[in-house]
Amino acid sequence: MSNPERGQRFRSRFRGLRGRVTAVFVLGAALVAVVLSGSVYGISTGYMESQRARTVERAVRVHAELLRLRLDSTDISGDQALDALDLPSGTMAILHRDTGWSLASADVDFSPGSAPPIPTPAAQITGTATRVRIGDQPYLRAGAAVDNRTVLYEFAPLLELESTLRMLRTILLACSVLAVTIAAAIGAWAAHRALSPLRQVAATASRIASGEHELRLPRTDDEELSTTVDAFNAMVDSLQQRIERERRLVSDLSHELRTPLTTLTTTATVLTGHRDELSERPRAALGLLVEETAYLRGLLDDMLALARVEAGIHRSDQxxxxxxxxxxxxxxxxxxxxxxxxxxxxxxxxxxxxxxxxxxxxxxxxxxxxxxxxxxxxxxxxxxxxxxxxxxxxxxxxxxxxxxxxxxxxxxxxxxxxxxxxxxxxxxxxxxxxxxxxxxxxxxxxxxxxxxxxxxxxxxxxxxxxxx
Missing domain, CATH: 3.30.565.10 (Histidine kinase-like ATPase, C-terminal domain)
Structure with missing residues (x-):
């Protein structure tokens, strides 16, 4: 089968009832999958980001308190105070004290060309974490006041969180595709099962049309199908009765018309045997009688044969x-x-x-x-x-x-x-x-x-x- 023929056959099946039932299952599953996946991803993203932000905000407040105690009790520089902090991997801390800046980082290569964005003046500090970018990397920035002249900023990396979210998106997409595939298979199976009675009706109708007039659909306990089965069987019974009436009519016509026609043909044959005894005008009339009788006999034979074929009356089996x-x-x-x-x-x-x-x-x-x-x-x-x-x-x-x-x-x-x-x-x-x-x-x-x-x-x- 050529590609255009396969495509035409596929489109024809998709436009059919089975294709539409399957499409309903697929579209329903796709809609549910999109809604659920979007909801799960949105809720998970919001929850994980808020948890990460709260962790960063809590950490910067704890570190700010530690720095306050350290700076109040000893006379040390800002760099020394930051170095004493136990920062998580990838986190950067910047201390603004008076007019000076101090930087501490854990496993971060920091270059002046990618300086972290720091709000100024320090009075703009709030306890809410803000998403920023340093170079091409995402961070959460949070700040906390150490004392009246000192502010601590911390930049927590978001690479791990974004990697987790990417994995979540991949898993949800795979689950959505799997759900739609399963729905398509279930829809095709359900359509096959639902349309089975229609195929049975079609097969029975085809066999009845081919000559098995006594065939009927079997009774069913299904309330929805019983009405269709009863109506189909009643229709076939009605057609069978009509066919029987037509058969009787054809048989009666064949008998009633052949008898007088046979008499006419016999009479014409007898008269033809005495043709020479007739004058010219009776001979011409006899010729017309013989010709029209032959035409009428052929017409009757053809009409009866056509009526038998249309009524399903056959003289032999296939x-x-x-x-x-x-x-x-x-x-x-x-x-x-x-x-x-x-x-x-x-x-x-x-x-x-x-x-x-x-x-x-x-x-x-x-x-x-x-x-x-x-x-x-x-x-x-x-x-x-x-x-x-x-x-x-x-x-x-x-x-x-x-x-x-x-x-x-x-x-x-x-x-x-x-x-x-x-x-x-x-x-x-x-x-x-x-x-x-x-x-x-x-x-x-x-x-x-x-x-x-x-x-x-x-x-x-x-x-x-x-x-x-």
């Missing part, structure tokens, strides 16, 4: 049929030359032999009556289908009439003896075998009828599973 063998037999029976048949790729189909023979005979008869005779019959394969092509020598069919000729009572001329039902019967027969019939133009300019029916192994492969 069996494997060799299309090449079937056409060889039919062409020989109609006196068509053997070279007309071109078997390029033989194929076997599953069908009703009597109905298909009649359909193919109607195509051959149509070519003889309206198309100047059959010029070619080809049997070929088109992927999973068996294709039968019939060409004639006539003037062809106008493009606007190529669909219309398969309607009832559409014929070229009554003078050719057609009833206008032959091609409609062919179309209904092919449709009943899950095939297609179309009219195009042959290379010689005549009409070309293309009959396509699925091959036997494709029918078996695509047959729906029976309902459980």
């Amino acid at each position: 069996t494997p049929l060799d299309v090449a063998e079937l056409l060889t037999h039919l062409l020989a029976g109609h006196g068509v030359a053997a070279h007309v048949l071109d078997i390029r790729d033989a194929g076997t189909i599953r069908g009703r032999r009597t109905e298909l023979e009649r359909a193919l005979v109607n195509l051959l008869t149509n070519a003889e009556r309206h198309g100047g005779g059959v010029t070619g019959v080809r049997v070929d394969r088109d992927g999973a289908d068996v294709v039968v092509t019939v060409d004639d020598a006539g003037p062809g069919v106008a493009p606007e009439n190529r669909e219309r000729i398969f309607e009832r009572f559409v014929t070229a001329s009554r003078s050719t003896g057609g009833t206008g039902i032959g091609l409609a019967l062919v179309s209904e027969t092919v449709l009943g075998h899950h095939g297609t019939l179309r009219c195009t133009e042959s290379p010689s300019g005549g009409a070309r009828f293309v009959l396509t029916i699925p091959a036997l192994h494709e029918i078996a492969k695509n047959r729906p599973e029976p309902p459980q």
